[in-house]
Amino acid sequence: MDEDRLKHSYSVAKKMVETGKSIGLSDGELEELFILGFNHDIGYEYTENGKEHNKVGGEILRKSGFKHWKEVYYHGQLTKEYESLYLDILNYADMQVDKHGNDVGFEKRLEDIEGRYGKDSIVFKRCKEMVEYLKSKIISTEKDADER
Numbered sequence: 001m002d003e004d005r006l007k008h009s010y011s012v013a014k015k016m017v018e019t020g021k022s023i024g025l026s027d028g029e030l031e032e033l034f035i036l037g038f039n040h041d042i043g044y045e046y047t048e049n050g051k052e053h054n055k056v057g058g059e060i061l062r063k064s065g066f067k068h069w070k071e072v073y074y075h076g077q078l079t080k081e082y083e084s085l086y087l088d089i090l091n092y093a094d095m096q097v098d099k100h101g102n103d104v105g106f107e108k109r110l111e112d113i114e115g116r117y118g119k120d121s122i123v124f125k126r127c128k129e130m131v132e133y134l135k136s137k138i139i140s141t142e143k144d145a146d147e148r
Helices: 003-022 027-039 042-046 053-063 069-074 085-094 105-117 122-147
Strands: none
Touching: 003 027, 003 085, 027 069, 027 085, 042 053, 053 069, 069 085, 085 122, 105 122
């Protein structure tokens, strides 16, 4: 992986831990989140244009026995096929960290995606839809944790 992808992965891992802490996850769960975040884009190493990097990475991790391979396999998309808290946290973090590893928040991340793919692109539309879903899902989880 190139240096920017490594920075992105490291920052996503840190953002996942931060999010996990905010919803009251245990130290063991926070460690799992960090490992998941750091490895979520491993598929880029084995694809030419990054297409399907999530599925390629998920398969690599499945074969190696990684517990959370499905989160890698399904990250970057909204699907009813597989849902988990860790997948939501991964997507939540990934949609706030730019390709250089900077924590830029949802709006700047969406601006970057729009600039690269266009406002009418399917990529941008899916990302925007995901951000709306994640905002409601994670924020409600944080509120639940505060009430405990």
